[in-house]
Amino acid sequence: MNRTELLSTVLSLSTEFSPREKTDRPAVLAPVQGLTDLMLKLRDHSELSFDMLTVATAIDWIKEGKIELVYILISSTFKHSLQVGALLDREKPVAPSLSSVWAIAEWQEREIFDLFGVRYLNHPDLRRLLLEDDWNGHPLRKDYVDDFMLERPWR
Amino acid sequence: MGLINSQNAPMIEAFPGGPAFLTTIDTVINWARSNSLWPLTFGTSCCAIEVMMAAGAANHDLARFGAEVARASPRQADLLVLAGTIVKRMGPTLQTLYAQMAEPKYVIATGACAISGGPFIYQSYSTVRGAHELIPVDVIVPGCPPRPEAFFYGLLTLQKMIREGESIRRPGERRKPVLAALPPGITIDQIRQELILNLEEKSVTKPLNEHAKMENLTWKI
Numbered sequence: 331m332n333r334t335e336l337l338s339t340v341l342s343l344s345t346e347f348s349p350r351e352k353t354d355r356p357a358v359l360a361p362v363q364g365l366t367d368l369m370l371k372l373r374d375h376s377e378l379s380f381d382m383l384t385v386a387t388a389i390d391w392i393k394e395g396k397i398e399l400v401y402i403l404i405s406s407t408f409k410h411s412l413q414v415g416a417l418l419d420r421e422k423p424v425a426p427s428l429s430s431v432w433a434i435a436e437w438q439e440r441e442i443f444d445l446f447g448v449r450y451l452n453h454p455d456l457r458r459l460l461l462e463d464d465w466n467g468h469p470l471r472k473d474y475v476d477d478f479m480l481e482r483p484w485r
Numbered sequence: 486m487g488l489i490n491s492q493n494a495p496m497i498e499a500f501p502g503g504p505a506f507l508t509t510i511d512t513v514i515n516w517a518r519s520n521s522l523w524p525l526t527f528g529t530s531c532c533a534i535e536v537m538m539a540a541g542a543a544n545h546d547l548a549r550f551g552a553e554v555a556r557a558s559p560r561q562a563d564l565l566v567l568a569g570t571i572v573k574r575m576g577p578t579l580q581t582l583y584a585q586m587a588e589p590k591y592v593i594a595t596g597a598c599a600i601s602g603g604p605f606i607y608q609s610y611s612t613v614r615g616a617h618e619l620i621p622v623d624v625i626v627p628g629c630p631p632r633p634e635a636f637f638y639g640l641l642t643l644q645k646m647i648r649e650g651e652s653i654r655r656p657g658e659r660r661k662p663v664l665a666a667l668p669p670g671i672t673i674d675q676i677r678q679e680l681i682l683n684l685e686e687k688s689v690t691k692p693l694n695e696h697a698k699m700e701n702l703t704w705k706i
C-alpha cells in the first residue's frame with residue numbers, strides 16, 4: 331500500500347480521523363474521546379494490521395495551551411507505518427490508556443506521565459518510571475523550574 | 486611484598502639504610518601499579534563510545550598502556566573511568582561503586598559532562614555538575630567527547646602521577662606531577678602575541694583578492 335492508499339484507508343475507517351500535512355510519513359489527528367476504539371480499529375483492520383506501537387510520546391505546545399500525544403504505529407505484516415496525534419488540554423491532560431490495545435503502552439505511558447504529567451484512565455499501574463516517587467512536577471513541561479536548575483547567563 | 490606495607494613503614498625507616506630501601510620499594514610498587522591499571526566499565530552515555538569502545542578497539546588499542554583489562558566488578562578494578570553524563574539518580578550508585586573499589590583507586594573524568602555538567606549544565610533538572618561533587622577525581626580529560634588520543638594522554642598522566650607522587654609511607658596521598666614546562670626564555674605572553682599575529686595574518690576574513698594567495702599558503706611550523 332502506498333502513502334495515499336494507506337491514508338485514504340485510514341480515513342475511511344472513521345470520520346473522526348483528520349489528515350495532517352507536511353509530515354514525513356502518513357499522519358492523522360484523532361480525538362481523545364474514544365481513542366482506544368479508534369486504535370483497536372487500526373490494529374484489527376485486515377489491510378492495515380498495525381500490530382506494533384513503536385513510539386508513544388508527547389509534545390508540550392505551551393503557547394497553544396495543548397499537550398499533543400504522538401503515537402507511531404508499525405505493521406509487521408505490511409511494513410507500513412502511521413503516525414497518530416491527539417491533542418489534550420494542557421491544564422487537564424487526561425487520556426485513555428492504550429495498554430489494553432498494545433501491552434507496551436503501559437510503560438511508555440508511565441514515562442509520559444512521569445515527564446509530562448498526562449493522566450491515563452484505566453492504566454493498570456500509573457507510577458513514575460524514571461524519577462523518584464516523591465518528585466514534584468513534570469520536568470519535560472516547558473515551564474518546569476526547580477531549585478536545582480541553573481538559569482542560562484545569556485538569553 | 487606483604488611484609489612491607491604502610492603499617493610497618495615507619496619501623497623500617499628507623500633502620501640504617503631504611504629510607505633508601507623504602508624508596509626503592511616505592512619505585513617498584515609504583516611501576517607495577519601504574520602499568521597494570523584495571524579500569525571499571527562505567528560508561529553512562531556517549532563518551533563511553535569513544536573512551537571505552539574506540540580506545541579499546543584495534544585501531545587505538547588501550548592494551549599498549551596495560552589498561553585493557555576492563556572489569557565489570559568494582560572489586561577487581563582500581564581505575565574508575567567516568568565516561569558520560571552523571572545524573573542525580575546515578576549519584577548514589579557511583580558513590581557505592583567508588584567505595585567498593587579496592588585501595589589504591591584512581592579516577593579519570595572524561596568529557597565535559599563528567600567535568601562540569603557540560604552541555605547540560607544549564608536548565609537541567611537532573612545532571613550533576615561535575616563528578617568532583619560526588620567523588621575525588623585525579624585526572625580530567627576535556628572534550629565532548631575526547632578523542633582516544635586525549636584519553637591516552639590522560640591515562641599516561643595518571644601513570645606519571647602514580648610513579649612520581651606516591652609512597653607507601655603516605656598511602657592515599659598524591660602529588661600532581663609537573664606535566665609541561667615552557668622552554669627557557671619563552672613566556673606565555675610571547676606565545677599569545679605570536680598566535681594573534683598568526684591569526685591576523687592567516688584569517689579567512691581577508692579581502693577576496695587575498696584568498697588566491699592563501700590557496701598556496703602552507704603552514705609554518
Ligand code: SF4
Pocket residue numbers: 530531532533568569570595596597598599603604628629630631
Ligand atoms: S561530554 Fe559530550 S560526548 Fe561526553 S557524555 Fe557529555 S555530551 Fe556525551
